[in-house]
Amino acid sequence: MKQDKINKSFDALRIYIQKHSDLKDEEFELVSSLFTPVTIKRNHFILREGEICRYGYFVVKGTLRLYSIDKKGEEHIIQFALEDWWISDVSSMISGKASIYNIDALEDSDVLQIDKNSFEKFISFSPKFEKMFNLGSQKSRIALQERVTNFLSMTAEEKYLFMINKYPDIINRVPQRHIASFLGITPESLSRVRKNLSKNRS
Amino acid sequence: MKQDKINKSFDALRIYIQKHSDLKDEEFELVSSLFTPVTIKRNHFILREGEICRYGYFVVKGTLRLYSIDKKGEEHIIQFALEDWWISDVSSMISGKASIYNIDALEDSDVLQIDKNSFEKFISFSPKFEKMFNLGSQKSRIALQERVTNFLSMTAEEKYLFMINKYPDIINRVPQRHIASFLGITPESLSRVRKNLSKNRS
DNA sequence: CGCGGGTTTGATGATGCTCAAGCCCGGTGG
DNA sequence: CCACCGGGCTTGAGCATCATCAAACCCGCG
Numbered sequence: 001m002k003q004d005k006i007n008k009s010f011d012a013l014r015i016y017i018q019k020h021s022d023l024k025d026e027e028f029e030l031v032s033s034l035f036t037p038v039t040i041k042r043n044h045f046i047l048r049e050g051e052i053c054r055y056g057y058f059v060v061k062g063t064l065r066l067y068s069i070d071k072k073g074e075e076h077i078i079q080f081a082l083e084d085w086w087i088s089d090v091s092s093m094i095s096g097k098a099s100i101y102n103i104d105a106l107e108d109s110d111v112l113q114i115d116k117n118s119f120e121k122f123i124s125f126s127p128k129f130e131k132m133f134n135l136g137s138q139k140s141r142i143a144l145q146e147r148v149t150n151f152l153s154m155t156a157e158e159k160y161l162f163m164i165n166k167y168p169d170i171i172n173r174v175p176q177r178h179i180a181s182f183l184g185i186t187p188e189s190l191s192r193v194r195k196n197l198s199k200n201r202s
Numbered sequence: 203m204k205q206d207k208i209n210k211s212f213d214a215l216r217i218y219i220q221k222h223s224d225l226k227d228e229e230f231e232l233v234s235s236l237f238t239p240v241t242i243k244r245n246h247f248i249l250r251e252g253e254i255c256r257y258g259y260f261v262v263k264g265t266l267r268l269y270s271i272d273k274k275g276e277e278h279i280i281q282f283a284l285e286d287w288w289i290s291d292v293s294s295m296i297s298g299k300a301s302i303y304n305i306d307a308l309e310d311s312d313v314l315q316i317d318k319n320s321f322e323k324f325i326s327f328s329p330k331f332e333k334m335f336n337l338g339s340q341k342s343r344i345a346l347q348e349r350v351t352n353f354l355s356m357t358a359e360e361k362y363l364f365m366i367n368k369y370p371d372i373i374n375r376v377p378q379r380h381i382a383s384f385l386g387i388t389p390e391s392l393s394r395v396r397k398n399l400s401k402n403r404s
Numbered sequence: 405c406g407c408g409g410g411t412t413t414g415a416t417g418a419t420g421c422t423c424a425a426g427c428c429c430g431g432t433g434g
Numbered sequence: 435c436c437a438c439c440g441g442g443c444t445t446g447a448g449c450a451t452c453a454t455c456a457a458a459c460c461c462g463c464g
Contacts, residue, residue: 068351076354078347091344100351134336137343142293144346145280149270149302151353152278152386156420176443184354189420191444358452378411391452393412405464412459419452427444434437 005110009037009060013112016058016084020135021128030125034118040064040105046113047103053092055113059085062109063173066101067181077182080170086136106174156185157193203239207312211239211262215314218260218286222337223330232327236320242266242307248315249305255294257315261287264311265375268303269383279384282372288338308376358387359395 010032017023017031035058040046047053049069057064059081066079066087078101081087092099093116114122123130150159160183164171171179180190212234219225219233237260242248249255251271259266261283268281268289280303283289294301295318316324325332352361362385366373373381382392 068355070355074355076351078351078354090340091347094340094344134339137336137339138292138296141339141343141346142296144343144350145293147350148346148353149278149280151350152280152383153270153272153276181354186421187443188422188445192420195444377409388453389411390413390454394452397412407462407464409462410460413457415455417452417454419450421450422448424447425445428442430439430441432437432439434435 005039006037009110009112010035012060012084013058017129017132020132027126031122034122035112035114038111038113040109040111042105042108045102045104046111047089047099047101049100049102050098051092052096053089053099053101055115056086056088056093056119057081057103057111057113059083059087060110060112062111063106064103064109064111065106065178066103068101075181076184077178080167080174080178080182082169082173106178151184156183156189157196159183159185160190160193161197203241203312207241208239211312211314212237214262214286215260219331219334222334229328233324236324237314237316240313240315242311242313244307244310247304247306248313249291249301249303251302251304252300253294254298255291255301255303257317258288258290258295258321259283259305259313259315261285261289262312262314264313265308266305266311266313267308267380268305270303277383278386279380282369282376282380282384284371284375308380353386358385358391359398361385361387362392362395363399 013031013035014023014028017028023031037060038046038057040062046055046057046064047066061083064081064087065077066081066089067075067077069075079087087103089099089101089103091097092101123133150162154162160179163179163183176190176194177187180187183190185193215233215237216225216230219230225233239262240248240259242264248257248259248266249268263285266283266289267279268283268291269277269279271277281289289305291301291303291305293299294303325335352364356364362381365381365385372384378392378396379389382389385392387395
């Protein structure tokens with residue numbers, strides 16, 4: 001990776017952290033030493049089903065997805081990650097067991113990679129980093145609970161409308177069939193839902 | 203509440219905490235001072251939609267549920283809580299905004315109630331309490347992600363089988379229609395799923 | 405006993421899936 | 435510059451799963 005791009009990656013991380021807490025230069029010095037910049041080409045994997053997940057990733061640029069493959073070979077997207085998001089299989093990382101998920105890139109992407117040990121160092125370095133992480137975890141937990149609630153109570157159309165409202169940036173960047181997968185419907189159904197909406201809007 | 207029952211409640215909490223970390227007598231002294239024992243009669247509420255959630259609850263005895271009500275008036279169960287589980291609307295608690303959920307008791311239940319401030323004290327009192335809490339949050343997050351994965355990839359029958367396997371204690375204690383609600387199907391459908399399973403098993 | 409909540413069963417229907425074909429559009433090579 | 439290819443989206447017809455509505459059944463409790 002070019003030095004220029006590396007610098008930009010760390011700039012992005014710094015801005016992200018700074019949003020959540022003050023950060024002195026020497027603190028950021030340490031932080032930088034713990035993360036490794038990595039570029040991931042479109043359709044390349046950073047985690048495959050059956051592997052143990054050893055890293056967390058901060059997305060500097062691009063789009064990644066976390067998904068499972070069921071016994072019929074169908075993909076089911078659990079999470080997207082765009083700029084400024086984190087992605088990883090926390091379950092595999094904590095348990096040290098094989099992951100049931102895959103993570104790959106939907107576009108050429110730049111990420112900052114951090115392994116488990118470095119991450120421990122990172123959050124134990126300062127309480128404010130730990131707070132930042134825990135707050136992020138809570139937000140993720142709340143978003144997942146919201147998604148469960150929606151699965152329990154919404155039709156395909158309602159789930160799509162909710163998503164447009166809550167994650168417009170994802171809608172605008174990700175191919176429709178992936179949106180469908182995330183919503184738990186087929187691409188055909190999503191197409192029909194959209195047709196219906198545009199009809200009723202005009 | 204009778205003193206005897208109160209003591210038993212704190213015993214349960216102590217055993218729970220001890221499972222996760224050592225605990226000295228004087229530490230537990232403090233912990234006890236932060237929680238309030240409460241009994242909840244069957245069908246009584248500790249949180250209603252529209253209220254701000256001000257407490258977390260540790261279940262000593264009984265069964266509670268967290269659920270939403272959709273615009274058709276249907277209930278959708280997000281979470282059960284049995285002995286040794288925690289229940290609360292974390293989202294409302296963190297944001298300070300009105301909850302979209304209800305929490306009530308499915309049986310006469312004993313819980314230990316703790317308000318937001320006391321909880322802050324609790325986890326800031328010792329790093330091991332904070333660790334315990336964060337680990338619990340991660341586990342909850344992982345369980346929610348698993349549930350999302352299941353919604354995306356499983357049929358009604360598969361979800362039910364998964365639940366039998368993962369939460370047999372809930373299956374054995376909770377009326378069928380509530381299991382159905384948790385799985386996102388109707389009581390009638392669950393009844394038929396069970397019929398099918400018993401047919402194919404014999 | 406008989407009442408009542410919960411579960412089961414049956415008949416019918418809606419939502420979303422499957423499979424197959426057509427369409428749109430951007431990229432590539434002649 | 436245009437023809438053609440291919441991926442992704444759309445459309446259509448038939449179908450499966452699960453929902454709905456209504457009735458019967460079961461069983462514990464007053």
